[in-house]
Amino acid sequence: MSETKILLEESAIPTHWYNVVADMPNPPAAVLGPDGNPVTPEALGAIFPPALIEQEVSTERWIPIPEPIREIYRAWRPSPLYRARRLEAALATPAHIYYKYEGVSPAGSHKPNTAVAQAWYNREAGITRLSTETGAGQWGSALALAGQLLGLRVRVYMVKVSYEQKPYRRSMIRTWGGEVLASPTDRTESGRKVLAADPDSPGSLGIAISEAVEEAASRADTNYSLGSVLNHVLLHQTVIGLEAREQMALAGDYPDMVFAPCGGGSNFGGIAFPFFADKAAGRDVRLVAVEPTSCPTLTRGVYTYDFGDTAGLTPLMCMYTLGHDFVPPGIHAGGLRYHGASPLVCQLHHEGLIDAVAVPQVATFEAGVLFARTEGIIAAPEASHAIRAVIDEALRCKESGEPKTLLFNLSGHGHFDMAAYDKYFNGELEDYEYPEEAIHAALAHLPKVGTA
Amino acid sequence: MSETKILLEESAIPTHWYNVVADMPNPPAAVLGPDGNPVTPEALGAIFPPALIEQEVSTERWIPIPEPIREIYRAWRPSPLYRARRLEAALATPAHIYYKYEGVSPAGSHKPNTAVAQAWYNREAGITRLSTETGAGQWGSALALAGQLLGLRVRVYMVKVSYEQKPYRRSMIRTWGGEVLASPTDRTESGRKVLAADPDSPGSLGIAISEAVEEAASRADTNYSLGSVLNHVLLHQTVIGLEAREQMALAGDYPDMVFAPCGGGSNFGGIAFPFFADKAAGRDVRLVAVEPTSCPTLTRGVYTYDFGDTAGLTPLMCMYTLGHDFVPPGIHAGGLRYHGASPLVCQLHHEGLIDAVAVPQVATFEAGVLFARTEGIIAAPEASHAIRAVIDEALRCKESGEPKTLLFNLSGHGHFDMAAYDKYFNGELEDYEYPEEAIHAALAHLPKVGTA
Numbered sequence: 001m002s003e004t005k006i007l008l009e010e011s012a013i014p015t016h017w018y019n020v021v022a023d024m025p026n027p028p029a030a031v032l033g034p035d036g037n038p039v040t041p042e043a044l045g046a047i048f049p050p051a052l053i054e055q056e057v058s059t060e061r062w063i064p065i066p067e068p069i070r071e072i073y074r075a076w077r078p079s080p081l082y083r084a085r086r087l088e089a090a091l092a093t094p095a096h097i098y099y100k101y102e103g104v105s106p107a108g109s110h111k112p113n114t115a116v117a118q119a120w121y122n123r124e125a126g127i128t129r130l131s132t133e134t135g136a137g138q139w140g141s142a143l144a145l146a147g148q149l150l151g152l153r154v155r156v157y158m159v160k161v162s163y164e165q166k167p168y169r170r171s172m173i174r175t176w177g178g179e180v181l182a183s184p185t186d187r188t189e190s191g192r193k194v195l196a197a198d199p200d201s202p203g204s205l206g207i208a209i210s211e212a213v214e215e216a217a218s219r220a221d222t223n224y225s226l227g228s229v230l231n232h233v234l235l236h237q238t239v240i241g242l243e244a245r246e247q248m249a250l251a252g253d254y255p256d257m258v259f260a261p262c263g264g265g266s267n268f269g270g271i272a273f274p275f276f277a278d279k280a281a282g283r284d285v286r287l288v289a290v291e292p293t294s295c296p297t298l299t300r301g302v303y304t305y306d307f308g309d310t311a312g313l314t315p316l317m318c319m320y321t322l323g324h325d326f327v328p329p330g331i332h333a334g335g336l337r338y339h340g341a342s343p344l345v346c347q348l349h350h351e352g353l354i355d356a357v358a359v360p361q362v363a364t365f366e367a368g369v370l371f372a373r374t375e376g377i378i379a380a381p382e383a384s385h386a387i388r389a390v391i392d393e394a395l396r397c398k399e400s401g402e403p404k405t406l407l408f409n410l411s412g413h414g415h416f417d418m419a420a421y422d423k424y425f426n427g428e429l430e431d432y433e434y435p436e437e438a439i440h441a442a443l444a445h446l447p448k449v450g451t452a
Numbered sequence: 453m454s455e456t457k458i459l460l461e462e463s464a465i466p467t468h469w470y471n472v473v474a475d476m477p478n479p480p481a482a483v484l485g486p487d488g489n490p491v492t493p494e495a496l497g498a499i500f501p502p503a504l505i506e507q508e509v510s511t512e513r514w515i516p517i518p519e520p521i522r523e524i525y526r527a528w529r530p531s532p533l534y535r536a537r538r539l540e541a542a543l544a545t546p547a548h549i550y551y552k553y554e555g556v557s558p559a560g561s562h563k564p565n566t567a568v569a570q571a572w573y574n575r576e577a578g579i580t581r582l583s584t585e586t587g588a589g590q591w592g593s594a595l596a597l598a599g600q601l602l603g604l605r606v607r608v609y610m611v612k613v614s615y616e617q618k619p620y621r622r623s624m625i626r627t628w629g630g631e632v633l634a635s636p637t638d639r640t641e642s643g644r645k646v647l648a649a650d651p652d653s654p655g656s657l658g659i660a661i662s663e664a665v666e667e668a669a670s671r672a673d674t675n676y677s678l679g680s681v682l683n684h685v686l687l688h689q690t691v692i693g694l695e696a697r698e699q700m701a702l703a704g705d706y707p708d709m710v711f712a713p714c715g716g717g718s719n720f721g722g723i724a725f726p727f728f729a730d731k732a733a734g735r736d737v738r739l740v741a742v743e744p745t746s747c748p749t750l751t752r753g754v755y756t757y758d759f760g761d762t763a764g765l766t767p768l769m770c771m772y773t774l775g776h777d778f779v780p781p782g783i784h785a786g787g788l789r790y791h792g793a794s795p796l797v798c799q800l801h802h803e804g805l806i807d808a809v810a811v812p813q814v815a816t817f818e819a820g821v822l823f824a825r826t827e828g829i830i831a832a833p834e835a836s837h838a839i840r841a842v843i844d845e846a847l848r849c850k851e852s853g854e855p856k857t858l859l860f861n862l863s864g865h866g867h868f869d870m871a872a873y874d875k876y877f878n879g880e881l882e883d884y885e886y887p888e889e890a891i892h893a894a895l896a897h898l899p900k901v902g903t904a
Contacts, residue, residue, distance in 0.1 A: 003462050004526040010455050074456035075828050086601075104556065106828035108867070148825050149538075171870035174877050175824045372627045373600050376527050376558035415560070415867040418623035425626050 004085065006247040008078035013070050018238040020273040020344060021231070022061035023280040025351065028231070028343060029318035032305060039315045047216040047224040049125035052118065055232035061277075063235060065117075072116045072149055076105040077239065081247035082410075086374040093394040094403040096253060099410040100244045100271060101377070107172070109380065109412030110270055111142030111227055114236035118225045119146040129153045129222040131215040133183065133208030136162055136334035137169025138380075138412065139227030144178030157183035157211045160203035162334070168416050183208040190214050190311075205337075206310025213313065228264025229308060229317075229342050237270025240409060245274050248407065255285060255407035257393060261385040262289035262298065262356070263335045265342025271409040272354065279353070287354040289345060290389040292364070294432035295328040297321065297341050298349050298356035300439060306340055306446055316447055319346040322434075323442025329432040331361050332420035333381040339442075359388040360431040365424035367391050368414070380412040381420055456537065458699040460530035465522050470690040472725040472796060473683070474513035475732040477803065480683070480795060481770035484757060486899075491767045499668040499676040501577035504570065507684040515687060517569075524568045524601055528557040529691065533699035534862075538826040545846040546855040548705060551862040552696045552723060553829070559624070561832065561864030562722055563594030563679055566688035570677045571598040581605045581674040583667040585635065585660030588614055588786035589621025590832075590864065591679030596630025607674075609635035609663045612655035614786070620868050635660040642666050642763075657789075658762025665765065680716025681760060681769075681794050689722025692861060697726050700859065707737060707859035709845060713837040714741035714750065714808070715787045717794025723861040724806065731805070739806040741797060742841040744816070746884035747780040749773065749793050750801050750808035752891060758792055758898055768899055771798040774886070775894025781884040783813050784872035785833040791894075811840040812883040817876035819843050820866070832864040833872055 021028055030038040041053045048056075055063060065073075084097040102110035122130060130152055134140030140156035147154035156173055163170055163182040173180045183203045184191035190210035194201050201207070216224035226233060241258075248254055258275050260268040272287040279285050289298055301320040308314035310324055321340045322328075328337040340346075348354045368384035370391070371377065379387060386408040397404050414421065423429050473480055482490040493505045500508075507515060517525075536549040554562035574582060582604055586592030592608035599606035608625055615622055615634040625632045635655045636643035642662035646653050653659070668676035678685060693710075700706055710727050712720040724739040731737050741750055753772035760766035762776055773792045774780075780789040792798075800806045820836035822843070823829070831839060838860040849856050866873065875881050 005462065007459055007461075009459075010457065106824075106830070145828060149828065167874070168867075168870040171874045171877075172830065175821060175830055175870075175873050177825055369627060372558075373629055376597060376601065378558070378624065378627055413867075415620075415865075418620040418627075421627050422619070422623045425623075 004083060006081040006250050008243060008246060010074045010078070012243070012246060013073050013077050014065060014239050014242040015070070016062040016064050017235045018242060018274050018277060019058055019061055019063055019235055020269070020276055021059050023277050024348065026347070028347060032316040047213060049122050049127060049223060051121040051124065052232045055235055056230060066120065069117050069120050073239070078243045079104050081244055081251070082375070083251065084375055087371060088394070090370065090374045091391065091394050091398065093398045094401060095394040095397040096403065096405045097390060097394060098248065098251070098253070098255070098405070098407045100240055100407070101410045102240060103377065103410065103413035107138070107142040107145050108415060109138050109142065110237060110240060110267060110409070111139050112145055113239055113270070114227070114233045114266065115142040115146035116149065117236040119143070119150045119152050122223050123150050123152055127152070127221065127223045129155065129219070130225045131155045131157070131212040131222055132225045132227070133157045133205060133212045135159050135205050135337070136166055137173065138335060140178070140180065141169050141172040141176065142227070143225055144173040144176040147178060148176040154178040155215070156180045157185065157208040159183055159205055159208050160201070166416070183211050185211060188214045204310060209309045210311050210313055228266040229340070231344055233266050234269035234273065234342055234344060237266045238273050240270040241272060241274030244271060244407060253405050256404040257286045257288055257406050259288045259290055259386045259389050259406065259408040261336060261382045261411060262291050262341060262345065263338050263382065265345040267382070267409055267411045269342060269345055276348070276353070288389060289349070289354060289356045290385040291356065291358050292331055292333060292336050292385060293358040293360045294331050294434060295322070295337050296358045296434060297339065298346070299358045300434070302443055303346060303350045304446060308340060312447070317343045319343045320349065322439055323445055325445050326442040331432065332417065332423070333385060335382040336385065357389055359385055362424070362429050362431050364388045365421070365429060369424070377410065378414040379410060380414045381417055383411045456535060458533040458702050460695060460698060462526045462530070464695070464698060465525050465529050466517060466691050466694040467522070468514040468516050469687045470694060470726050470729060471510055471513055471515055471687055472721070472728055473511050475729050476800065480799060484768040499665060501574050501579060501675060503573040503576065504684045507687055508682060518572065521569050521572050525691070530695045531556050533696055533703070534827070535703065536827055539823060540846070542822065542826045543843065543846050543850065545850045546853060547846040547849040548855065548857045549842060549846060550700065550703070550705070550707070550857070550859045552692055552859070553862045554692060555829065555862065555865035559590070559594040559597050560867060561590050561594065562689060562692060562719060562861070563591050564597055565691055565722070566679065566685045566718065567594040567598035568601065569688040571595070571602045571604050574675050575602050575604055579604065579673065579675045581607065581671070582677045583607045583609070583664040583674055584677045584679070585609045585657060585664045587611050587657050587789070588618055589625065590787060592630070592632065593621050593624040593628065594679070595677055596625040596628040599630060600628040606630040607667065608632045609637065609660040611635055611657055611660050612653070618868070635663050637663060640666045656762060661761045662763050662765055680718040681792070683796055685718050686721035686725065686794055686796060689718045690725050692722040693724060693726030696723060696859060705857050708856040709738045709740055709858050711740045711742055711838045711841050711858065711860040713788060713834045713863060714743050714793060714797065715790050715834065717797040719834070719861055719863045721794060721797055728800070728805070740841060741801070741806060741808045742837040743808065743810050744783055744785060744788050744837060745810040745812045746783050746886060747774070747789050748810045748886060749791065750798070751810045752886070754895055755798060755802045756898060760792060764899070769795045771795045772801065774891055775897055777897050778894040783884065784869065784875070785837060787834040788837065809841055811837055814876070814881050814883050816840045817873070817881060821876070829862065830866040831862060832866045833869055835861070835863045
């Protein structure tokens with residue numbers, strides 16, 4: 001009987017991150033300032049350390065991972081790769097299904113892979129505090145963990161409505177010594193403005209970003225840290241795909257298709273980019289980003305320049321967007337509720353080099369429950385998007401008789417999402433198809449600078 | 453740099469469970485019926501399958517683990533053994549600290565090790581349904597998982613106050629296809645009696661046991677399943693210690709002391725018994741059961757015959773007890789709130805072969821937080837009891853300069869216990885020292901049959 005889990009020794013933790021830019025047919029589109037001119041690396045120095053800015057614009061294929069970061073990765077890396085034999089049997093599919101499980105990190109998701117790296121580079125640059133924002137709390141808890149392990153103080157601006165409704169990731173942040181504030185706060189200009197207009201504001205990710213960036217920009221000891229979207233964040237996550245490639249080789253298999261959920265893009269880039277290197281070298285592999293039908297950035301958005309945040313404070317990035325003031329419905333995969341996506345992922349999609357599909361909420365939970373009942377692990381709703389797409393493909397394989405090899409990133413567990421599972425069982429979840437006219441309306445507010 | 457995690461291949465999952473009875477200097481005390489005569493194996497046949505009854509009374513040293521059970525164990529076993537280097541550094545202790553991490557199972561604790569075995573033996577015996585009780589839900593969720601993986605229906609009687617206050621382990625039970633009822637219910641004679649007297653009864657573990665046992669005894673297709681205390685349950689958990697012994701050898705180390713939390717005893721027996729085999733063969737190793745000062749069964753109870761449940765429906769077991777109608781304070785380590793403990797563990801303690809210590813609640817959470825901030829993992833409050841005792845020993849080593857090797861069982865994660873961590877941070881937790889007169893009062897109600 002072959003192994004259920006394919007494990008690697010700690011010595012197999014990658015020594016380098018893989019930079020997909022080196023294998024892209026065209027250079028990444030420039031990031032623009034409000035004046036329409038490219039943003040210089042220097043301009044980012046107010047909130048990011050030099051090493052991360054270098055990574056953000058690097059064209060080198062391999063970036064060495066500093067030993068102290070690999071040392072911390074050892075607490076949970078290499079993460080296991082599983083062969084999903086029980087799921088295959090339940091589907092009666094000839095497909096081989098594998099999943100890389102990132103829920104083994106202490107924070108329960110892939111987020112610490114970049115949180116630890118960002119905290120380390122900031123500490124090396126003499127920074128002693130990090131500010132960030134968080135919605136449901138997955139990123140905020142990962143950064144609090146990283147800050148604690150590296151001796152940096154972390155302040156997390158958590159969207160007030162989540163702060164009140166989802167107390168347990170807030171508790172994790174406290175347990176790891178982080179400070180968590182319900183945003184909007186009265187500690188920043190941005191927060192005070194919002195509170196002046198609406199003292200009962202429930203907050204939003206856009207407001208929380210503004211508060212965290214303002215704090216970092218105004219304090220010399222503090223930098224800002226982001227959990228997805230940016231090039232250096234996706235770079236750090238490539239340890240997932242690099243390990244998975246080794247593990248697939250140990251299993252004597254190679255994926256025909258690689259799936260991952262796609263919100264900001266770090267989950268997808270993390271597992272898919274190292275396989276893109278193979279694709280660029282001529283190997284036949286399809287890379288599929290899976291998003292919710294309620295927030296169909298890659299499948300229904302337009303490819304153009306837009307702000308990364310709601311308030312329009314960030315530089316302009318060339319990406320698929322639903323419009324920066326698009327407000328996605330309140331689905332239970334908070335990590336996928338983003339109007340845009342990583343410019344690298346978007347450019348690859350625009351150039352026809354990766355695929356994207358959208359799946360509806362109820363079918364996604366149905367897939368998550370089937371997964372829990374066969375493989376045991378209760379997945380985060382974000383991760384269940386990839387499960388849904390993989391099950392759909394495996395069922396097509398059953399029809400066609402093709403024994404395809406399918407790999408996906410099981411990016412986190414669902415231990416803090418049980419209320420959403422309850423709603424599914426109680427029949428209280430809805431599907432959302434965002435109407436065409438609403439997308440048109442949001443796109444009417446696109447910034448006037450920049451052309452794609 | 454040596455490994456942080458010591459991993460084993462799946463082929464190293466033990467092929468046999470270790471039965472401590474074979475190495476005990478005296479045979480286990482008999483289990484007695486209400487008439488004071490030993491209970492026969494046949495009498496247990498109404499609620500347990502033959503194979504488990506055989507294991508309950510076996511004196512064989514090694515019991516083979518059926519391949520289909522090892523096959524399911526592969527989903528999370530062998531579990532990792534960690535060297536706690538960051539904790540050691542924070543304590544500045546010369547001690548070597550290791551922990552076996554059972555939180556990697558899908559249910560997040562060691563409980564599935566026996567749940568899977570019990571479900572399998574019941575299925576082999578033609579049983580299609582299992583009934584059980586659960587307090588906070590850790591055992592109920594583990595049995596629901598096992599039932600799902602093996603095709604048995606599972607009904608869980610969950611103490612009503614927990615059902616209402618701790619909804620998320622209830623959600624896990626549903627996710628794995630289990631049925632969960634708030635006990636007392638109107639489906640059993642026992643439940644109806646309680647409801648007739650008090651329609652608003654919050655329930656208790658004793659009532660829930662009565663309901664689950666009554667259902668199993670009255671239906672031919674249904675057996676009862678218990679998560680701790682009984683010999684066969686501790687037997688199944690010895691995979692923990694057997695693996696840990698291999699892993700310690702790989703690390704080139706051997707424990708001077710082995711610690712585990714002790715409620716019913718399966719956590720402690722699971723890791724400690726295989727080391728007891730070494731001790732019986734002359735090796736110098738101390739085995740320490742750690743309990744809360746609020747429920748000090750081994751450290752302050754008396755060794756005598758008592759009922760296993762509150763209502764007095766079970767056979768009489770010879771054990772340390774605080775009295776079967778002892779109601780422990782509402783501490784946050786629900787798994788340790790039990791008036792008695794495993795007769796095997798109690799007999800070894802009575803004969804001076806193992807040690808027991810009690811630790812107070814606030815210091816236990818303090819230890820859990822230090823552990824989270826150094827090792828990353830957020831521990832279940834039950835597991836934090838072992839962490840507290842290990843830290844105390846490591847600090848003694850710092851005083852004395854002794855480089856002792858300490859091993860403990862990190863039996864589960866605390867993802868469903870964050871509300872308790874919050875109370876700790878808010879200064880809302882209390883220490884409880886159970887007063888001597890209250891223990892005397894409870895002991896006055898000991899059953900009149902049986903002598904120890």
